[in-house]
Amino acid sequence: MLTAVLIGLQSCEKTEPKQEVPSVGYPWDIPQTKPNRPLSKAMERLYDNYLAPRPQDNELFSAFKYTHLKGFDYSDGDGTVSRRDPSKIIKEKGKYYVWYTKRDTEVPPVGFSNAHLSTDVIPSTDWDLSDIWYATSEDGLNWEEQGVAIKRPEKPLMGWRSVTTTDILKWKGKYYLYYQAFMEASGTNGDHCPVATAYSDSPDGPWIPANKVIIENGEAGTWDQYSIHDPYPLVYKGKIYVYYKAAYGDKPEYLVGNGLAIADNPLGPFKKHPLNPLFNSGHETALFPFKEGIAALVTRDGNENNTIQYASDGVNFDIASVTSFLPFAAGSYVPDAFNSNGDGRGITWGLSHFTNVGERGKKHSILARFDCDLSLDLNDPGMKETRLYLDSEIYFSRTLSKKQKERIFKN
Ligand code: AAL
DSSP states (O other): HHHHHHHHHHHHHHOOOOOOSSSSOSSSSOOOOOOOOOOHHHHHHHHSSSSSSHHHHHOTOOOOOEEEEOOOOGGGGGEEEEEOOOOOOOEEEEEEEEEEEEEEOSSOOOOOGGGGOOOOSSSSTTTTEEEEEEEEESSSEEEHHHHHHHEEOSSSSSSEEEEEEEEEEEETEOOOOOOOOEESSTTTSSBOOEEEEEESSSOOOOOOEOOOSSSSSOOSTTTTBBBBBEEEEEEEEEEEEEEEEEEOOOSOOOEEEEEEEEEESTEEEEEEEOOOOOOOOOOOOOOEETTTEEEEEOSSSSSTHHHHHHTTTTOOOEEEEESOOOOOTEBBBBBTTTTTTTOOOEEEEEEEEEEESSSSOOOOEEEEEEEEEEETTOOGGGGOOOOOOOHHHHHHOOOOHHHHHHHHHHO
């Protein structure tokens, strides 16, 4: 027995890689390209995974700054009006255009877990009983709400319960809004809905619903069998790429993945990528053409939340930077979303949302502006800060729960 263990140990020793010892210490002057010397795993990664060794020089690293928008009314924050999930922003007729979910209900939502209490006028979630609205702006700060773009149709048409979480595609002179079309109050069986589309000759509408499921749910037992959320279209390699999110896993805490469906025609058929999911993290992932590939802001859920990722083929994403305070549900201004031709230039601003704003019982979401430097055409060192000094009260506002206090202090 002892002999067997000894033989096992010896064979382990033999297979261990030989660690070469560097002859001189690592250089003081930061090598900008990978030096030809033995490197630790972290230093290998520094050169293999990132566009530059220092975040300040990394075109895919940015801090994010936030500004309140002007022009949107929220009914004094009483919880009856909510705006959330902005689309990417495009510039048309000399103005910026954005589309978003707007809820304007008699009462605030009763909540996901109380969906059984929702009615034709009482919303379950913040995005239940909503329509898709749009606004325009000349400077990205002052917005004029223009009205409803897609109203939820009569029952039983697709989206009769709620139409939400839209994003825009421009293809061959026409405009397409992809959106979530709910046929039951969110929370009834989960947050289940398919993706629908409507099209128009003008960004101002009128929008004609295609009245069909554009991206089919996956087969029973597969990761996107119940929900296809956050459809996000780009034109890449001459085709329509729609990235989307699904939350999967029969656990108290689901895992969020993002996949891709590709089509030659905006109304489909869309073919799902065989490697889906392409992201292992990220809620409301925002993407943009960057160099020859696609970059993504990966926020909120998953091991890789708060990262910016890049795939030179639009499919195989890797972490390109780790950052903080990424915008939620970002809808960036992506000037080359539909015509990057392998030379994506990046983004510098957009709109995002803050949910759970307001007092208890009056919670709603608001749109906000974010700014950043993820552009090959901008060099703003003020956007490349890695040390964020926040008011200590922000940290103390993250208090321990009652249960945690009992566990930590009462033992
Ligand atoms: C959002 C998005 C989708 C979900 C819900 C409304 O942040 O992920 O749109 O369905 O939450």
